[in-house]
Amino acid sequence: MSSPAARNGNHEASRMVEFRVWRGDRSGGAFQTYSVQVTQGMVVLDCIHRIQADQANDLAVRWNCKAGKCGSCSAEINGHPKLMCMTRMDALPADRPVTVEPMRSFPSIRDLVTDVSWNFRMKRRIKPFKPRKPDHADGSWTMMQEDVDRVQEFRKCIECFLCQDVCHVLRDHHKHDEFIGPRFLMYTAALEMHPLDTENRIADLKEENGIGYCNITKCCTKVCPEHIGITDNAIIPMKERVVDEFYDPLTRLFRIFKPR
Amino acid sequence: MSLPDSFIVHEHDVLVIGAGGAGLRAAIEASAAGVKVGVICKSLLGKAHTVMAEGGMAAAMGNVDDRDGWETHFADTMRGGQYLNNPVMAEHHAKEAPDRVRELEAWGAVFDRTKDGRILQRNFGGHRYPRLAHVGDRTGLELIRTLQDHGIHQGMEVFMEMTVVSLLKSGGRVNGALGYDRERGRMHVWKAKAVVLATGGIGKAFRITSNSWEGTGDGHALAYHAGAELMDMEFVQFHPTGMVWPPSVRGLLVTEGVRGEGGVLRNSEGKRFMFDDVPDAYKNQVAKDEEEGWRYVCGDKNANRPPELLTRDHVARCINREIKAGRGSPHGGVFLDIAWIKEKLPNAGAHIQRKLPSMYHQFKQLAGVDITTERMEVGPTTHYVMGGVLVNGDTQESSVPGLFAAGEVAAGLHGANRLGGNSLSDLIVFGKLAGEHAAKYAKANRAVEIDAAEVAAKTAALEEPFARRTGENPYAIQSQLQDSMQDLVGIVRTHDEMERAIGIIEDLKKRAKNVAVSGHREYNPGWHTAIDLGCLLTVSESIARSAIDRKESRGAQFRDDFPKKDDACSTFNMVCRKAADGSMEVSRRPLPPMRAELKAVIEKMK
Numbered sequence: 101m102s103s104p105a106a107r108n109g110n111h112e113a114s115r116m117v118e119f120r121v122w123r124g125d126r127s128g129g130a131f132q133t134y135s136v137q138v139t140q141g142m143v144v145l146d147c148i149h150r151i152q153a154d155q156a157n158d159l160a161v162r163w164n165c166k167a168g169k170c171g172s173c174s175a176e177i178n179g180h181p182k183l184m185c186m187t188r189m190d191a192l193p194a195d196r197p198v199t200v201e202p203m204r205s206f207p208s209i210r211d212l213v214t215d216v217s218w219n220f221r222m223k224r225r226i227k228p229f230k231p232r233k234p235d236h237a238d239g240s241w242t243m244m245q246e247d248v249d250r251v252q253e254f255r256k257c258i259e260c261f262l263c264q265d266v267c268h269v270l271r272d273h274h275k276h277d278e279f280i281g282p283r284f285l286m287y288t289a290a291l292e293m294h295p296l297d298t299e300n301r302i303a304d305l306k307e308e309n310g311i312g313y314c315n316i317t318k319c320c321t322k323v324c325p326e327h328i329g330i331t332d333n334a335i336i337p338m339k340e341r342v343v344d345e346f347y348d349p350l351t352r353l354f355r356i357f358k359p360r
Numbered sequence: 361m362s363l364p365d366s367f368i369v370h371e372h373d374v375l376v377i378g379a380g381g382a383g384l385r386a387a388i389e390a391s392a393a394g395v396k397v398g399v400i401c402k403s404l405l406g407k408a409h410t411v412m413a414e415g416g417m418a419a420a421m422g423n424v425d426d427r428d429g430w431e432t433h434f435a436d437t438m439r440g441g442q443y444l445n446n447p448v449m450a451e452h453h454a455k456e457a458p459d460r461v462r463e464l465e466a467w468g469a470v471f472d473r474t475k476d477g478r479i480l481q482r483n484f485g486g487h488r489y490p491r492l493a494h495v496g497d498r499t500g501l502e503l504i505r506t507l508q509d510h511g512i513h514q515g516m517e518v519f520m521e522m523t524v525v526s527l528l529k530s531g532g533r534v535n536g537a538l539g540y541d542r543e544r545g546r547m548h549v550w551k552a553k554a555v556v557l558a559t560g561g562i563g564k565a566f567r568i569t570s571n572s573w574e575g576t577g578d579g580h581a582l583a584y585h586a587g588a589e590l591m592d593m594e595f596v597q598f599h600p601t602g603m604v605w606p607p608s609v610r611g612l613l614v615t616e617g618v619r620g621e622g623g624v625l626r627n628s629e630g631k632r633f634m635f636d637d638v639p640d641a642y643k644n645q646v647a648k649d650e651e652e653g654w655r656y657v658c659g660d661k662n663a664n665r666p667p668e669l670l671t672r673d674h675v676a677r678c679i680n681r682e683i684k685a686g687r688g689s690p691h692g693g694v695f696l697d698i699a700w701i702k703e704k705l706p707n708a709g710a711h712i713q714r715k716l717p718s719m720y721h722q723f724k725q726l727a728g729v730d731i732t733t734e735r736m737e738v739g740p741t742t743h744y745v746m747g748g749v750l751v752n753g754d755t756q757e758s759s760v761p762g763l764f765a766a767g768e769v770a771a772g773l774h775g776a777n778r779l780g781g782n783s784l785s786d787l788i789v790f791g792k793l794a795g796e797h798a799a800k801y802a803k804a805n806r807a808v809e810i811d812a813a814e815v816a817a818k819t820a821a822l823e824e825p826f827a828r829r830t831g832e833n834p835y836a837i838q839s840q841l842q843d844s845m846q847d848l849v850g851i852v853r854t855h856d857e858m859e860r861a862i863g864i865i866e867d868l869k870k871r872a873k874n875v876a877v878s879g880h881r882e883y884n885p886g887w888h889t890a891i892d893l894g895c896l897l898t899v900s901e902s903i904a905r906s907a908i909d910r911k912e913s914r915g916a917q918f919r920d921d922f923p924k925k926d927d928a929c930s931t932f933n934m935v936c937r938k939a940a941d942g943s944m945e946v947s948r949r950p951l952p953p954m955r956a957e958l959k960a961v962i963e964k965m966k
Contacts (some may be wrong), residue, residue: 125882141606141727153835157886158879162404164572167612167722169501170407186725209543210883217520220405220512228513229468239462242477248470252495255470255502256717259406294468 171260263320279310375552380408382767383558385791393799413500414615416492417784419457435965441775448753545881577899592747602741693739776915831876
C-alpha cells in the first residue's frame with residue numbers, strides 16, 4: 101500500500117504557523133512559542149500533537165476521540181473556549197500566532213490540562229433517575245418519540261465543560277460552592293423532563309444548586325460544541341418550575357393548607 | 361518486606377480495570393452483589409472509547425420485526441464469526457442482550473422510539489432483522505453516560521486518569537495491580553481478591569485507526585504477562601468506512617448506520633460495486649437489485665438487504681480491491697453516498713440530519729462536506745480486535761484464577777469477524793457476567809498479601825526512562841511500529857511480510873528498552889507513551905504470530921498466499937501464551953464442543 105502521506109499530504113499547501121502555548125502548573129506558568137508546519141485540514145489538536153512529538157515530549161494535553169464526541173480536549177484558543185479537535189486551522193486568522201491555553205475556570209494541573217474533578221462531585225449531588233413502575237411485564241415502558249425529543253437533546257452533552265468554563269458565575273465570581281453551573285442545570289432538566297422520572301429536584305435547584313445565580317446571558321449556549329439550547333430549552337424552563345413551585349401566589353396559598 | 365511509604369495503597373474485593381461499557385457494567389454488578397469495588401479509568405470517567413460507538417446495540421427484542429429472536433441472533437453471530445466463536449458466549453449474548461438493553465432504559469437511557477412507543481431498532485450488516493437499539497448515531501455515548509450516571513450512586517470507588525502497568529500475583533492467583541496516576545506520577549498498589557479486565561482494544565498498533573490514544577492493548581498485555589492466554593489475535597477488524605480526508609482525520613469512524621439508513625458505496629466510475637461479489641453464505645440473503653435493497657431499508661419484510669450491509673470483513677476487502685484497481689476516490693478511498701436518498705424521500709436532508717446527526721456534524725466540520733448533498737470519501741480503518749483473553753464462556757474467568765475479562769479485551773464471542781452492533785451488547789452482557797462472577801470469587805476467597813519485592817522490581821523498571829540522558833524517542837518507536845503493522849500485517853497479509861514485521865518488532869523491543877523521557881513524572885505524555893509501548897509491542901507480536909500460523913483466509917484475516925478458506929483450519933483457534941523462557945508460544949486450540957441443540961439452531965437458520 102502506498103503511504104497516505106504520499107497520496108494526500110505532500111502536494112497540499114502547507115505553511116508555518118506560530119503557536120503560543122501555555123506551559124506551567126499550579127504554581128504558575130508562561131506562554132512558550134513553537135513553530136508548526138500546518139497542512140490542509142489540520143485542527144489545533146494535530147498541531148499540539150506535532151509539538152508534543154517533535155519539540156516537547158512532555159507537553160501535557162488531555163484528549164481521546166479526536167472527533168468531538170468525548171469532550172476531553174477543551175481549551176481556550178485565541179481566547180475562545182473550544183474543543184481543540186474540532187477547531188480547524190483554516191478557520192483561525194492566518195496573520196497572527198495561535199494562542200492555546202487551558203480552561204481558566206478550573207485549577208491548573210499541568211500545561212493544557214486542568215483539574216475538572218469539581219464537575220464530577222457536582223453531578224453526584226443531583227438526585228439520580230427514579231423511574232415509575234414499568235408499563236409492561238418485560239420491564240419496558242411505552243414512550244413516544246415526541247415525548248423524548250427534548251431529553252435527547254440534553255443527552256447529546258459530551259461533558260466537555262466548556263459551558264462551565266465560560267459561565268461568569270463560576271469564572272469571575274467563583275460560586276463553585278453554591279452554583280452547579282449550566283452543565284448540571286441542564287443535567288437536572290434532562291432528569292426532570294424525562295417522561296419516566298418520579299423524583300423532584302426543584303427545591304434543590306433553588307437552594308443548594310443555585311439556579312437563581314444564572315442571569316441567562318447565554319454564554320454557555322454560545323460555546324456548546326453540540327449546539328444544545330442550554331439556556332432556552334433547559335435553564336429557563338427550570339427557572340419557571342422554580343417560580344411556579346416557590347413564588348406563584350396560588351401555589352403558596354395551597355402550601356399553607358397542604359404542607360409538602 | 362513491606363511496601364515503601366511512597367506507594368498509595370488501596371484495597372478492594374473486586375478491582376475493575378477500564379471504565380468503558382464493560383468495565384462500568386461489571387462494576388455495577390459487583391457493587392450490587394455487596395462487595396467493595398474499585399474502578400480504574402485510563403482517562404476521565406465517561407470518556408472511554410465506548411463513546412465512539414455510533415450505530416447501536418444488537419438485541420433480538422423483535423420490536424420492529426417480530427420474527428426476530430435469540431436463535432436468529434445466535435445464528436447470525438456464528439455465521440458472521442465463521443463459526444470460530446465460542447458458542448456458549450454467543451448463546452449467552454443472544455439470549456441476554458434484550459434484558460440488558462431494557463435494564464439501561466430503567467437506568468435512564470433514552471432510546472429512539474418506534475411509532476408505538478417502544479425501543480426502535482435499525483438494520484446493520486450481517487443481522488437478518490432490524491436489531492440495533494440506538495439513539496441517532498451516538499448510541500455509545502448514551503450507553504456510557506447511562507452506566508456512569510447510574511454507577512456513581514452504587515458505591516464504587518472511581519480512580520480517574522490512572523494506568524495499570526502490571527497485575528500482581530501470589531500463589532498462582534491474581535491479588536492486585538500496580539499502576540500510576542497521571543496527575544502526579546505517583547505509584548499505586550490496588551490490593552484485590554478478584555480483578556476484571558475491561559480495557560478495550562489495540563487499534564493504536566496500526567497507523568490508520570478509529571481508536572484513540574488509549575487503545576494500546578493494555579489488558580491484553582497485562583493478562584499475557586500474568587500467564588493468561590490470548591486467543592484469535594490474528595482477527596483484527598478493519599472497519600470498511602473510515603474517513604480518508606483530510607489527512608489529520610484519516611481513520612476516523614463513519615458509522616455503518618449510514619449504510620443502514622440507505623447509504624451506498626460507489627467507485628470512481630459511479631458503479632455500486634458491492635453487487636459484484638456476494639459470498640455464498642449470504643447469497644440468499646442479499647437483494648437482487650438496487651430497488652429491492654431500498655425496499656429493505658424502508659422496512660419491507662419481504663425484501664433482502666443491500667450488499668453494502670454484508671459483513672465488515674467482506675465490505676472492507678471489496679473497498680480495498682476497488683482502490684487497488686484504480687477505481688478509488690481522489691484521496692484514496694471510495695464514495696459513500698447517502699445524499700442519493702433524496703430521489704426517494706421528500707425532506708431527505710432533514711431526515712439524514714436527524715438520523716445521522718454526528719456524521720453530518722463530523723463531515724461538515726472536519727472535511728467541509730455536506731453529507732445531505734455530497735458524497736463522502738471512505739476507506740478501511742483498524743477498528744476492533746476480535747481476539748483477546750481466553751475466558752470461560754459462562755463466567756468470563758481467564759486461566760489465571762481470580763482474573764476475569766469482558767468486552768473487547770476478551771475473546772470468544774465474535775470468532776473471526778464481529779458483526780456491527782454486537783460490541784455494545786457484548787459489553788453489557790459480559791460486563792454483567794464478569795462482575796457477577798468476580799464478586800462471587802471475591803466472596804469465596806481470602807485476600808492474599810502483596811509481594812513487596814515484586815512491586816519494587818516492577819517500579820524500578822518504570823522509572824528507568826527518566827534516568828537516561830540520551831536514548832530513543834518513544835513517539836518515534838510507536839510511529840515505526842504503527843507503520844510496520846499497517847503495511848505488513850494489515851488487510852492483505854503474506855507470510856514473508858509478516859515475518860519481516862516480526863523482525864521489526866523484535867528490533868523495536870530492544871530499542872524500547874532504551875527510551876529516554878524528559879521532564880518530570882507529572883502528567884508527562886512522553887513517559888506514558890514509553891510505558892504503553894510495551895503493551896503495543898506484545899499485542900503486535902501476538903497478532904503477527906497468530907496470523908502467520910493461520911494459513912488460510914477467513915473472516916477478518918485475508919492471506920494473499922492462502923486466499924481460500926481451508927476446512928482444515930475451521931477446527932481450531934490460535935492461542936498465544938508466554939513460555940517459561942519469556943518467548944511467545946503459539947498453538948492451536950481445538951474449538952470448544954457445541955451442544956446439539958445449538959447445532960440444530962444453526963442448521964435451521966441456514
